[in-house]
Amino acid sequence: MVRIHVCWGSYHGPHKFDIPLKDIVDLILKVKAQAYSIEASNSCHEHEWRVWEEVKLPEGKGLIPGVVDHCNDFLRAP
Numbered sequence: 001m002v003r004i005h006v007c008w009g010s011y012h013g014p015h016k017f018d019i020p021l022k023d024i025v026d027l028i029l030k031v032k033a034q035a036y037s038i039e040a041s042n043s044c045h046e047h048e049w050r051v052w053e054e055v056k057l058p059e060g061k062g063l064i065p066g067v068v069d070h071c072n073d074f075l076r077a078p
Contacts, residue, residue, distance in 0.1 A: 002035075003037060018044065
């Protein structure tokens with residue numbers, strides 16, 4: 001099984017130039033993977049889940065939401 005993890009880097013600084021998920025989701029879904037792990041814990045990207053309200057995963061594919069942030073030890077609520 002192939003999985004791909006997509007994140008916006010692990011540096012401790014402002015993420016003001018990060019590419020929005022909505023701008024690259026089509027490229028991510030071109031990867032021949034069975035599951036896609038998307039960073040969702042970083043507070044700069046906690047809104048990115050809304051992309052999945054409009055973009056549907058291909059049949060048989062899974063989504064692995066990232067819920068652990070290396071910048072702090074808090075787990076985000078679902």
